[in-house]
Amino acid sequence: MRLISLIVVLVLSTGAAFSDSLPSWNAGEAKARILAFVDAVTDPKSEDYVTPAERIAVFDNDGTLWAEKPVYFQLLYALDRLKEKAAADPSILTSDVLKAAAAGDLEKVAESGEEGLLEIVMVSHSGLSVDEFQKDVADWLGTARHPTKQMAYTDMTYQPMLELLRHLRDNGFTTYIVSGGGLHFMRAFAEEAYGIPPEQVIGSTGNTRYEVLNGEPTILKDPGIAFIDDKAGKPVAIDSRVGRLPIFVGGNSDGDFQMLEWATSGDGPRLGVLIHHTDEQREWAYDRDSHVGKLQRGLDEGPGRGWILIDMARDWGRIWSGSTN
Numbered sequence: 001m002r003l004i005s006l007i008v009v010l011v012l013s014t015g016a017a018f019s020d021s022l023p024s025w026n027a028g029e030a031k032a033r034i035l036a037f038v039d040a041v042t043d044p045k046s047e048d049y050v051t052p053a054e055r056i057a058v059f060d061n062d063g064t065l066w067a068e069k070p071v072y073f074q075l076l077y078a079l080d081r082l083k084e085k086a087a088a089d090p091s092i093l094t095s096d097v098l099k100a101a102a103a104g105d106l107e108k109v110a111e112s113g114e115e116g117l118l119e120i121v122m123v124s125h126s127g128l129s130v131d132e133f134q135k136d137v138a139d140w141l142g143t144a145r146h147p148t149k150q151m152a153y154t155d156m157t158y159q160p161m162l163e164l165l166r167h168l169r170d171n172g173f174t175t176y177i178v179s180g181g182g183l184h185f186m187r188a189f190a191e192e193a194y195g196i197p198p199e200q201v202i203g204s205t206g207n208t209r210y211e212v213l214n215g216e217p218t219i220l221k222d223p224g225i226a227f228i229d230d231k232a233g234k235p236v237a238i239d240s241r242v243g244r245l246p247i248f249v250g251g252n253s254d255g256d257f258q259m260l261e262w263a264t265s266g267d268g269p270r271l272g273v274l275i276h277h278t279d280e281q282r283e284w285a286y287d288r289d290s291h292v293g294k295l296q297r298g299l300d301e302g303p304g305r306g307w308i309l310i311d312m313a314r315d316w317g318r319i320w321s322g323s324t325n
Contacts, residue, residue, distance in 0.1 A: 021167050024160040024318040030273075030310050034164065037271045041247065042171045048269040050247055052172040057248035058238060058259065059165070061179035061186060061203075063293040064252045064275050065194060066157040067146075069284045071110045071292055073153050074185045075117045077140050079104070082124035092123055110291040118225050121182050122206040126223040130184055130208070133221055137188035155322020157193055158275075161250075162321055165194055168248065176246075178202045178238055180230035180255055184221070202237050204229045234259035246270075252277065253293045260298075260307060272307035274298045279313040282325055 025031040041050040062068040079101055086093055086102040093099045097116040100108040109116055125133050141153055149156065165175050177186060177196055183203035190196045207224040210217065229237045235258055238246065249256075249263040252275035260272040276295065277286050287295040302309055312319065319325060 022160065022163045024163055024316060026315055026317050028315055030308050030315045033308055034271070034273070035167075037248070037269065038167065038171050038173075041269050050269065054244060054247065055168075055171070055173040056176070056242060056244050056246040057165075057168050057173045058176045058178045058202075058242075058246045058250070058263070059161070060251040060253070060256045060259075061177050061181050061190075062252075063277065064158075064250055064256075065161050065165075065177070066153070067283065068293050069286070070147065071106055072117050072181065073156075074181050075101075075109065075120060076147070077137065077144070077185070078117070078121045078124045079109075080140070080144075081136075082120055085124055094123075095119065098123060107291075113291070115225075115228065117180075118182065118204050118206070118228060121185070122221075122223055122225055125221055126206070128221050129213075130219045130221060133184055134188040137185055141189055151320070151322060154189060154193055155320060157321045158316075159318045159321045160316045161275075162194065164250075165196070169195065173248065174200065176200045176202060176238075176242060178229065178234050178259060180204055180228065182206070183229075202229060202241050204233075230255045232258045235262040238263075249273070250275070251298075253295050254297045255294075257297050257301075260302075261305070264305060264307065272302070272305070274302055274307055274309050276309050276311050278311050279316075279319065281313075282319045283312060285313075 021035060022031055040046045040048040041055065043049060059065055062072050082101050093102055097109060097112045097119055101120045144153060145151065146153060146156060168175055175196055177190055177200065179186060181203050183201060183205050186201050186203050187198040190201050191198065205226045207222040207226050209220050209222055211220055212218065227233065234256065238259070245266045246263045247270050249260050250273045251260060264270045264272045274295065277284055277293065279285060286293060287299060
């Protein structure tokens, strides 16, 4: 790791080194450490060199690659569909969180966290085929607008993170999404939005089954949750789906803590980053007391573990992919 430290010093002292790689990032320690890490692990002469096959990078989605306020975007989508189904059949509202969702009580829904989100999604979309579901998601994303920002949701991806994903891939990394969000929801847009293909998206899953309908082999979405890809579930999912310990891992909340803890515990060079939402003017400012994207343990323990806390207000010159702000 000595070479990485030397490169950080060089970048901070020159200010101009690697400036074109992450143009939406402001000069500073966060940018310098990231670039130094990538440079060191890709230099065959470096003591920290990592072969391309082992250059695995994993990222959370909500709050890390795109925004997550006032609630997860997948939930806003699911609320629209749940209301439609409940109007036709009120008996589907079998829990308090489902009743709150149908009534539009976003505060109560937000308090339910990832598990509440998944319950709403699984109920609102059971009975659809995977293909039908993903087409419906894509159609919704093409027309829906954020309730307060009035932006298309796909314009609310973070430009600095798009640049980071591209920079990693340009340097031989394979990039994965590892998120508590629904697998099929994210697969509907991840390749177009992030350049991450469906097979490199890992998420929470509902029950599914295979059936031949009208002569067509079909995967159907059924009620119920099969796996929640959050907290301790994330390392388990990475182990089963990727089979390698990541060397670069990014998140934004305590739901990502175990993923960062596990990935950065291995031998050799490793880097963990946490997006700290500090920009009330351009985005939102939240951490310890937030129902969505709560960041407490990461703030307290992250720096001592060598993780980078990326301060959005300080470290990012631009926030959104869909605007210059």
